[in-house]
Amino acid sequence: MNRNIETFIGCESEYEDSKIVIFGAPFDSTTSFRPGTRFASKVMRSESFGVETYSPYQDKDLEDINVFDGGDLELCFGSPKKALDAIEKFAAEIVKDNKIPCMIGGEHLVTLGTVKAVVKKFPDLHVIHFDAHADLRDDYLGEKLSHATVMHRVWELTGDNKIFQFGIRSGEREEFTWAKDHVITNKFDFTNLNHAIEVLKGKPVYLSIDLDILDPSVFPGTGTPEAGGVTFKELLKAIIDVSKLNIVGCDVNELSPIYDQSGSSTATACKILRELLLAIYK
Amino acid sequence: MNRNIETFIGCESEYEDSKIVIFGAPFDSTTSFRPGTRFASKVMRSESFGVETYSPYQDKDLEDINVFDGGDLELCFGSPKKALDAIEKFAAEIVKDNKIPCMIGGEHLVTLGTVKAVVKKFPDLHVIHFDAHADLRDDYLGEKLSHATVMHRVWELTGDNKIFQFGIRSGEREEFTWAKDHVITNKFDFTNLNHAIEVLKGKPVYLSIDLDILDPSVFPGTGTPEAGGVTFKELLKAIIDVSKLNIVGCDVNELSPIYDQSGSSTATACKILRELLLAIYK
Amino acid sequence: MNRNIETFIGCESEYEDSKIVIFGAPFDSTTSFRPGTRFASKVMRSESFGVETYSPYQDKDLEDINVFDGGDLELCFGSPKKALDAIEKFAAEIVKDNKIPCMIGGEHLVTLGTVKAVVKKFPDLHVIHFDAHADLRDDYLGEKLSHATVMHRVWELTGDNKIFQFGIRSGEREEFTWAKDHVITNKFDFTNLNHAIEVLKGKPVYLSIDLDILDPSVFPGTGTPEAGGVTFKELLKAIIDVSKLNIVGCDVNELSPIYDQSGSSTATACKILRELLLAIYK
């Protein structure tokens, strides 16, 4: 008899055989409003057995591809620096083995850890960022490491005009002003996504999906729901479109199960992850 | 003084005077993921007093038509066979009296009981099936009677090409493959519904509505919410369109009040039932 | 050190400096179905710190305008008459000082108190009414003062064809019949809003927003959710369009936090209020 193994549904391959490695980064210490994203990866694994492995959208099946689920990192609450170091270290190993890291957050700050690992291998890294929030502040109450500053920190790694934001509908005026000179911010929806895909052809791309880009009607289970978001079908199409590019890393974050009483946000997050894995697997 | 009578709002006619008979089938023993649909009919009756009897969509009023509410069957949990027999027996009596049975589930398996009663009277029965899930497996962990197999069982009663599915967006690959030869499966939405209505003109039709065809944003209160569903207005239009046909039986199922913390799914289910009754009443 | 001050985010101006005065009317005694709107203003203030002061939709910021938050009135539960008198008295003071009252309900009946104050100053007052429900009954179980009669009472103050309703999708048949001769009722959505705006140019207008005009997918946290409503973007556009008129008073009501387990309805209500304030401020 073997000890109880629990993976995201259909992601039961061994590490060696896998092209994609999923892992959880259960960290939300800098969340300034409503916490709880730390529970996302665990709950998604548990609830994923309510989702089929087969996608009628892409006519593909998780059972036909090789994905490894490395479980959750043990991250230190209260120390963003240590948490990000642990994430970077784990992601670096995956990258070193020529696999694609696919991280489940956690708050959005965790993206910084994985991007750090990926950008070392792919110095010309570009980032596609789906989100309701700009996340472009330079600091939050004096702190440089925060869910509200993560894309500013990522910009420090990639440089100007490497980050393409979509769906942004919340932020301080200063963020939108700063953005004009440094990142490509597309407000509200996926307008211009096709153009971005044109531009990014052939480049190494990191895809960061903050699930609150979805409308709160579809995805209430998040810390800072922002009315006016995209639909599930729009996000699904955007993911499939982007997956034509050379995706070298990705993440899905900001599900907060505490606020998902009906479970439909979790089910939706699971389905997004399924479609993302099926789309980027080549 | 009379003992407390509780019916779905506006459905207070006597049995003899009624053309439609609603009744609850509180059964969910084969639900493999999240149970709770057993409570739907009771909660819908209770919450229906928050809904008006008048429909501004159809300009009709429940108070102007005769519907009888027979209450809930007492079904044996743990024995799908016995539960289905009890449903069939009850529905057969309604059918015998030339009334239309309109069942409130319960899990989708309960449909089999009523269809069995109806198909005996209408051997050429056709089925219109609104659902997120194909429900076409031949068995589930070896069991033939399951919410996941119900349409396969119905097919055994009706034969090939008698079942018209709409909204299907979840299932195993095998279900979709099997469907090609046996049922008419329309994925994702109501595309082709008009064509189906053309084909079905003059035939006896059973309409089975699994409410999870609705998008989880509209209807989170169900066992297996599937992102990417239809809107309330789309479902409403589809019901009114289908009601032009010769509807000889129908059901509404898969509301799970446990997961409807806000009550909006229940309110929506009540409204769907109101519109369905008003539409099929002639 | 000062005692703890709590206002809606960005509404921290002094009374004298302000053009708009927001205040809460925590009253829901006549709610016939599910109560709880009494908590709306308090919870909105508390949760508003999860919302930015800047609107990317209008490119305006609450920090650049002067709004005073007068807190909540202490209203007597069980006595609609006394509650309305208190509201009218408070609103009258605001109107007297040439400021715009912007009330946060509470059930919809509270609108009557503020309209009474406003119509005394603006006898030619017209009312734009966004709602799922007609609210046009003459009485409710014999009572004249009720959330279900409020627009009938308002009509007694304004006279025929002064009330323009939008989004209405629920009511008794009698309400719709009565409406034809007395108010302009637009069912289901904002069709004809532009025409109404044309007609109302130059007139003093009171804007009453019952948040249940929104679809329950967007706004489940209300007493009587009605499927088939408008989207957030549609409501936002309607508010901005209407704000071109001479708005002399307004309210936002029917958020019931008890039924907003995820908090997304409250967040949406806060955003609607932010956009409303930014739109009508001149």
Added chain:
Amino acid sequence: MNRNIETFIGCESEYEDSKIVIFGAPFDSTTSFRPGTRFASKVMRSESFGVETYSPYQDKDLEDINVFDGGDLELCFGSPKKALDAIEKFAAEIVKDNKIPCMIGGEHLVTLGTVKAVVKKFPDLHVIHFDAHADLRDDYLGEKLSHATVMHRVWELTGDNKIFQFGIRSGEREEFTWAKDHVITNKFDFTNLNHAIEVLKGKPVYLSIDLDILDPSVFPGTGTPEAGGVTFKELLKAIIDVSKLNIVGCDVNELSPIYDQSGSSTATACKILRELLLAIYK
């Protein structure tokens, strides 16, 4: 076939055969803090089927006694006067027929309606009052009819030293001061209950049970939970002890199902009602 009848479990006798009549008074318009008791009677009927009819405490069975369930009154929200009149009228009919009215609230104010009916027949009526709150204010924000004043109003009907309170642990200082001259207030628990029973032997007694006398650990589902209450076993014993007296009317109130997410408060309320009915039935 008969229309759906729903009664509290085991209370299915005809009116003529019954010695006790239960009915619901779904009213909570004067509740000043958290409303929702209007739903108690309906939810208790619905959930009572999770409770056995047999009591191992008293070795009696509801199936062996005759209790009639008259359903819920339709009361006018927003008008305490009208609501109390309707309750009094209904209770008077029961009293006239020499049956015991057993009302399910609703907020505690509803007690006044039934007491009015009972005291007309039994002018020497005494009242045993189990509660966490004194409910002895003369008015609440100027209103005479309020859940916070109900026992003051009852005192106006019965006169001094006819009301025996137990479990009281919350109130204004003035209430406790006033009480000293007019009612017998026993704080915190059932100390002195035996003495009261001695005193009350042979008198007509009305028993009013505000379920918030129970500790919130046992009974969280109420509008104003007050730590430091009695246990279920203590309340059960007190009810059985009191039932030796000549109980001519009673009520059970202040369950607010909205705040009973686990359902255990409702289950406890059902059990209290079962034990009360079994105890007072002679």
Added chain:
Amino acid sequence: MNRNIETFIGCESEYEDSKIVIFGAPFDSTTSFRPGTRFASKVMRSESFGVETYSPYQDKDLEDINVFDGGDLELCFGSPKKALDAIEKFAAEIVKDNKIPCMIGGEHLVTLGTVKAVVKKFPDLHVIHFDAHADLRDDYLGEKLSHATVMHRVWELTGDNKIFQFGIRSGEREEFTWAKDHVITNKFDFTNLNHAIEVLKGKPVYLSIDLDILDPSVFPGTGTPEAGGVTFKELLKAIIDVSKLNIVGCDVNELSPIYDQSGSSTATACKILRELLLAIYK
């Protein structure tokens, strides 16, 4: 890298090294009232990381003993017979290897599967049964296999006077009558437990703990909460006392996480399991 392993906290030993084997039996198809116990084992594993491995009550630590966690069985909903067969088969293997099976339910019916396996090896098996409910019906709506009949079925395996019940406070009169001749039923609490322990010295004992023996204040998260139960400390003492006997099998069941919104019932169940494992380990 290894695939994600998830066990109950501190139960990470290999099968060969372990004296106790825990496993989940996620089945609740016959639950007649409120379902959901199927999720207990999964949620307990997940939430157990909020519990320490060390017990200050027993001064023992799970890290010092060898327990294997075999995960959850995959059981067929809708077929009690098949589910019980699968449980029996799995438990039989554990028993064969001279280990103690410790099952996490699921509804109480699952006990029958493990008892069947254990009684084959220990024909003189005695059963200590902690519960609020007698579970002694011969059938439930005609079905022999039900959560309400499980102890009647167990009695068929053990014979008269082998089952010692404690805490029983709910059942039909017939169950209590039948019990007098066949099982030793102690109502309400643990009175007489010491006597039972005397009697059972040296015998093989199966301990079945239905967690609803706890008062709903301590343990609201269960399908049928019954007021008047024992405290945590009383249950803890009873477990430690009983563990002096020769425990050859045990189970903990009837946690229903759906009804445990605060999580405190789950935390309590985890602690009961920890203390049970530490107590019976020798």
Added chain:
Amino acid sequence: MNRNIETFIGCESEYEDSKIVIFGAPFDSTTSFRPGTRFASKVMRSESFGVETYSPYQDKDLEDINVFDGGDLELCFGSPKKALDAIEKFAAEIVKDNKIPCMIGGEHLVTLGTVKAVVKKFPDLHVIHFDAHADLRDDYLGEKLSHATVMHRVWELTGDNKIFQFGIRSGEREEFTWAKDHVITNKFDFTNLNHAIEVLKGKPVYLSIDLDILDPSVFPGTGTPEAGGVTFKELLKAIIDVSKLNIVGCDVNELSPIYDQSGSSTATACKILRELLLAIYK
């Protein structure tokens, strides 16, 4: 008109007139299990209007004493060091003005900030610590500042045998071992409290109340509920007993409103705070 002021009920004095200053420390970044205590102070202020200002236990009234409510500090999530510095600075000002700081947490770590301020003025400070958890680890995953280490950090400020713990029922074995030489740990309940009070007479005492010392039945709304705690009455008596000492600072922490769906934990926390204020005020 004045801007909206919101204080804990009955705590409306000006700073200068007050002997006690309450303030909120909304911080929970190091919480390792379930977060949410950041919302406690805000929710307690809001819900306190459901609590009376008068205590029948002490026959005292908040309206008769002078307490100032300074509102909530704005603390930086993700930086325990900065948060503690801000707390210390604020508390130091209160201490300097010869007032008693009474902090509302937040996670238990916030105690360290206030103790730092207090111990500077009272070098012989002793600490009475009510809690379920020992909180005595030296570090948590390498971090020195954590809710799990706070009493170890406090010990570094006070020295050996200055901390008196009561109610402790959870921790690692190492914590209990270490405690023997450094602090006075009383397990499970308030046994020996009287002795401690004897010893502490005349000394400056800081009282830190982690509300999870209460049994989860009374207080489910906390991050890590631990079965087997004290009752409300026991805690109330302990507070009143301790208040005879020279209390120079105190705090109440670990309410997590997210997990208090019924609101009864919040109501209990408010009542504890009321009784604490009334008890220590001299």
